[in-house]
Amino acid sequence: MxxxxxxxxxxxxxxxxxxxxxxxxxxxxxxxxxxxxxxxxAVARHMVYFRDGEIExxxxxxxxxxxxxxxxxxxxHATLTVQNALKRLPxxxxxxxxxxQILRLPDPEERxxxxxxxxxxxxxxxxxxxxxxxxxxxxxxxxxxxxxxxPNLSGIGGLHMVPHSERLVxxxxxxxxxxxxPELDLECGHDIRELLFQEILDHMEAIDSGPQLCxxxxxxxxxxxxxxxxxxxxxxxxxxLHVMHADPAELELQRGEVRYCGTRVDLGYRDYSxxxxxxxxxxxxxxxxxxxxxxxxxxxxxxxxxxxxxxxxEVLTDPLIAQKYFSPDERLVxxxxxLWTRLISDRRTVLPEGxxxxxxxxxxxxxxxxVLKPNRSYGGEGVMLGCAVSDSQxxxxxxxxxxxxxxxxxxxxxxxxxxxxxxLRPDGTLSAEPFYTVMGFAATEHGVSILxxxxxxxxxxxxxxxxxxxxxxxxxxxxxAAPATALDLHLSRGKL
Numbered sequence: 001m002x003x004x005x006x007x008x009x010x011x012x013x014x015x016x017x018x019x020x021x022x023x024x025x026x027x028x029x030x031x032x033x034x035x036x037x038x039x040x041x042a043v044a045r046h047m048v049y050f051r052d053g054e055i056e057x058x059x060x061x062x063x064x065x066x067x068x069x070x071x072x073x074x075x076x077h078a079t080l081t082v083q084n085a086l087k088r089l090p091x092x093x094x095x096x097x098x099x100x101q102i103l104r105l106p107d108p109e110e111r112x113x114x115x116x117x118x119x120x121x122x123x124x125x126x127x128x129x130x131x132x133x134x135x136x137x138x139x140x141x142x143x144x145x146x147x148x149x150x151p152n153l154s155g156i157g158g159l160h161m162v163p164h165s166e167r168l169v170x171x172x173x174x175x176x177x178x179x180x181x182p183e184l185d186l187e188c189g190h191d192i193r194e195l196l197f198q199e200i201l202d203h204m205e206a207i208d209s210g211p212q213l214c215x216x217x218x219x220x221x222x223x224x225x226x227x228x229x230x231x232x233x234x235x236x237x238x239x240x241l242h243v244m245h246a247d248p249a250e251l252e253l254q255r256g257e258v259r260y261c262g263t264r265v266d267l268g269y270r271d272y273s274x275x276x277x278x279x280x281x282x283x284x285x286x287x288x289x290x291x292x293x294x295x296x297x298x299x300x301x302x303x304x305x306x307x308x309x310x311x312x313x314e315v316l317t318d319p320l321i322a323q324k325y326f327s328p329d330e331r332l333v334x335x336x337x338x339l340w341t342r343l344i345s346d347r348r349t350v351l352p353e354g355x356x357x358x359x360x361x362x363x364x365x366x367x368x369x370x371v372l373k374p375n376r377s378y379g380g381e382g383v384m385l386g387c388a389v390s391d392s393q394x395x396x397x398x399x400x401x402x403x404x405x406x407x408x409x410x411x412x413x414x415x416x417x418x419x420x421x422x423x424l425r426p427d428g429t430l431s432a433e434p435f436y437t438v439m440g441f442a443a444t445e446h447g448v449s450i451l452x453x454x455x456x457x458x459x460x461x462x463x464x465x466x467x468x469x470x471x472x473x474x475x476x477x478x479x480x481a482a483p484a485t486a487l488d489l490h491l492s493r494g495k496l
Contacts (some may be wrong), residue, residue, distance in 0.1 A: 002140070008070055009140040015066045015474050016138045022180040023063055023173070023422070028430055030176070034062050035424050037172055045164045047468075049225050058225075059467030060165045061421045062173055064186065065437070065452050066474055067137050072189065074143070076448040079131045079441040081333045085316060085326060086151055087125045089307045090117045092315070092325060099321065102314050102343055103307050104406050112274045112291065113306055120297040124206040127301040128199050128269075129153040129308075130440045130451065133337075136417040147414040148338050149438070151312055152378070154305035155217070155271030156442060158451045160227035160234075161468060163191045169470035186472040192442050192449035193234055199300060199444050200267065207297055210266035212244070216290070217271040219247040228271065248272055248280060251289035258289045258298075265289075268299045274306050275376075310375050310409045313341035319350055340412040343375065344401040352412055360398070363410045367394050371411045372401070386413065421454065421469070437469060 002010070023031070038060045042048075047058040090113060092099040105113060135146040166188040177184050200213060213235070215228040232243040246260045258265040270290075277287045293299045315321055316334040323331065340352045342359055351357045363370060367386035372394070374382040384397055401408035416436045423433050433456065440451035452469040 005143045006140040008068060009138065009142040012066070012068055012071065012142060013138040013140075015068070018181055018184060019064060019066055019177060019186075020420075022177040022184060025180045026176055031062065031422060031430060032424065032428070034173060034176065035422070035430075038062060038168055041168050041172065042164075045168070046226065046230055047161050047164055058161055058165075060168055061423075061435070061454055061467050061469045062169070063419070063421050064169045064173060064470045064472045065137070065419070066186065066472055067189075067450070068474055071137055071142065072448065072450075072473060075135075075146070075441055075450075076443055078146070078333050078337055079133075079148070079443040079448060080445070081330055082131060082148060082316070082338065083127065083129055083151075083153075083443055085330055085334075086129075086153065086307070086312055087127050087304050088325070089312065089315065090304045091122065093307060096321075099315055102311050102318075103309055105306065108278050109274050109306060112277075112294070113303055116291065116294040116303040118295075118297075120207065121302050121304065124203065124297060125302050125304055126199060126203040126206075126297075127153050127304055128156070128196055128442070128444070129301065129305070130156040130158070130442045133439045133441060134414050134416055135439055136415075143336070145415065145417070146337050148313075149411075149414070150310045150373075151308055152440070153308040154273065154301035156440075157225055157227070158440065158442075158449075159192055159196065160230040161225060162449060162451045163188070163193055165468040166470045166472065170472065174472070183476065185475040187475060189471065189473045190447035190449045192451075193231065193238075195442060195444045195446055195449055196231075196269070196300075197235065197239060198446050200269065202445075203300055204267055209298060210264065211241070212264055212266040213241065214244040214246050214251075214260055214265040214268045215271075216246050216248055216251070216268045218276070219245065219250075248277060248287060248290050249285045253286070253289045253292055256292075258293055265293065266298065268293050270299050270301070273308075274303075308376075310341060310373055310411070311343045311406075313338050313411070314343055314409070317341060319354075339414055341409050342411075343406060344372075344398065344408045344410055345405060346402065359410075360402075363398060364395070367391065369413050371413050372397050373409050373411060375407055375409050419454070419469075435467075435469075439471075 039057060042060050043057045049056045049058055089103065093103055130152045132149045132152065133147060134149060136142055139145050170188055174186050204211070215232060217228050229245055232245050235241045235243045244260045244263060244265065250260060251265065252259050277290055281287045294303045316338050317340050322334060342349055344363065346360055348356050349359045351362050370386045372384040386394060416438065418434045419437055420432045421435050422430050425431055435454040435456055437452055437454045442449045450471040452471045454467050454469045
């Protein structure tokens with residue numbers, strides 16, 4: 001007898017198989033046109049990444065990934081449980097030396113946390129984040145495959161690109177799929193922009209704020225995705241909301257009020273960390289306006305997001321700490337889905353097998369089962385898979401981590417799902433090639449949005465030149481069919 005979760009996973013496999021069969025039945029000529037249309041539309045909709053001032057189009061893959069409503073509901077529950085636990089970390093940090101040792105902030109950042117965390121933040125702590133995760137929705141063991149890799153609690157990427165990639169595939173690819181398989185009924189999931197907008201409205205109401213919203217980022221950096229300007233336009237066109245877009249250096253403090261170009265800022269959405277603000281201050285820029293907004297709890301995400309470190313997972317996966325602060329239901333979610341992670345230092349800790357042991361000895365002996373990561377970097381920078389590096393590289397990284405306490409974590413290795421996608425070769429023909437896929441889940445009380453990144457490298461990130469795969473939700477239960485393989489992918493003009 002299959003469990004309900006296993007039946008759901010098999011239904012997910014059947015659905016993915018039907019979508020793949022339908023896509024490849026289109027024929028090579030039509031599929032090539034779809035790939036080219038997706039690229040052209042991605043550029044037209046400003047789905048681009050700036051790198052050293054140059055514009056790179058974001059690749060949108062033509063094969064949609066599919067998910068069932070019950071799977072979405074479970075992901076929503078699990079990720080929201082973890083995010084709500086992380087929102088409580090500032091209080092734990094201030095009260096518990098053990099937690100503070102794991103999440104230790106440099107003194108200047110800690111002073112910001114102490115100064116900007118208060119009663120208002122305790123009562124109305126708005127964090128709009130994204131949990132990066134691995135999951136195979138097509139496996140009968142899909143729940144067991146769900147592993148949360150790391151948190152991103154502020155200034156998350158994908159606000160513009162995710163909904164547009166979903167709509168591009170929904171508008172260009174899904175109608176073609178339905179011509180081949182009329183029973184396919186796929187739709188876009190929760191729009192991440194709408195989830196953020198509702199979070200903004202909820203927080204404005206909670207703190208009795210005015211309506212003047214400002215999006216705050218390094219506006220003139222010339223690197224990264226250009227999303228906040230697009231978000232301003234969306235909020236204006238969709239909701240009639242006037243939104244300001246500012247660099248922190250452009251904010252002013254006048255008689256206790258933060259202003260941008262003379263207009264009062266009632267609430268800010270930030271893609272700027274305290275670390276970045278401290279660097280700005282060293283350049284002679286006043287960052288007091290940002291501190292004022294954070295102190296008054298008029299920023300999303302709140303100051304709680306400054307504890308956004310990969311070592312957050314140690315707080316959740318250390319049984320002694322977790323039992324002290326979290327409920328049995330929360331701990332069950334942590335045990336099932338949060339990867340064992342430890343800040344590298346010379347100490348004893350609870351190992352993945354559940355017993356106390358020497359951390360350094362374990363990390364040295366289990367290289368093939370672990371990943372080393374810089375604790376506070378992002379964009380896939382510096383990630384080292386134990387199974388992909390030499391013994392000497394592994395040892396050197398451990399030594400470097402010990403020389404800089406708090407700088408690196410060791411994390412349990414999890415299987416990265418692989419899917420085949422059709423890609424255009426330089427000679428203009430198609431080939432079916434394997435891609436690693438990593439998910440990002442942005443959850444609020446109102447729903448969860450899903451970001452899927454795909455890459456032919458095991459470190460999957462748009463900043464590392466990965467692409468986006470649209471995740472669409474099926475409104476109909478699929479009929480089970482045989483899975484497609486590369487050998488089945490015969491097109492009208494030959495085999496891929």
